[in-house]
Amino acid sequence: MQIQVLTTELKPEDWLPALYRQRPEIGAVVSFLGLVRDINQQAAVTGLLIEHYPGMTERSLTAIAEQAQARWALQDLLIVHRVGLLLPQEPIVLVATASAHRADAFAACEFVMDYLKTQAPFWKKEQRGEQQLWLDARESDELRASRW
Amino acid sequence: MLSLCYFARLREQLGCASEQLAWSGTLTLGELRQQLQQRGEPWHSALADVSLRMAVNQQLETDGQRRLADGDEVAFFPPVTGG
Secondary structure (H helix, E strand, O other), X not given: OEEEEEOOOOOHHHHHHHHHXXXXXXXXXXXXXXXXXXXXXXXXXXXXXXXXXXXXXXXXXXXXXXXXXXXXXXXXXXXXXXXXXXXXXXXXXXXXXXXXXXXXXXXHHHHHHHHHHHHOOEEEEEEEOOEEEEOXXXXXXXXXHHOO | OEEEXXXXXXXXXXXXXXXXXXXXXXXXXXXXXXXHHOOOOOHHHHXXXXXXXXXXXXXXXXXXXXXXXXXXXXXXEOOOOOO
């Protein structure tokens, strides 16, 4: 299991191969990549500031990962999340799950994202030119998390 | 002594990122919140927000009856928006 809060550019190719290289027991790797959109609710986004709670962030992501490992048969699990100032189209978060078979890898990856979005202490502040706006949590995320 | 910290929009509203709070006797999480509200504005309104989240020792806590202990770290923040 690897959990990383990252202040530098998130490049999936830096993280994914290590998950399965020389691991013959792994038959399936599922990954999710979240990106900064350049349009949000019809407004042009010029940047995204991501704040977090140092200490609790790692603890929360580890707890989510451990729940996923307890529920599904996983060989490995990766969560990498950016903090700091990001530009449009930059990767925010990478979640990857590795399993013998795809069903567990798919389900666990979706679970991790749904829980991350409702429990992990990150906050996004959108930059819209001169304006800055803290994003609100979405009820749809709570609903998705409650399904599990 | 308690360590308190505030994040995101709440930190900006309060103009405070963190503080140390001396206390005595017993104190629950809910009582602490009320005590902070008694500072007046902006504390009173900002901490009245029903969507406010709390953490004790870096774990989410929803129980206002939770008793705090000396040395605890308590955080207040808006609903999270990561991912």
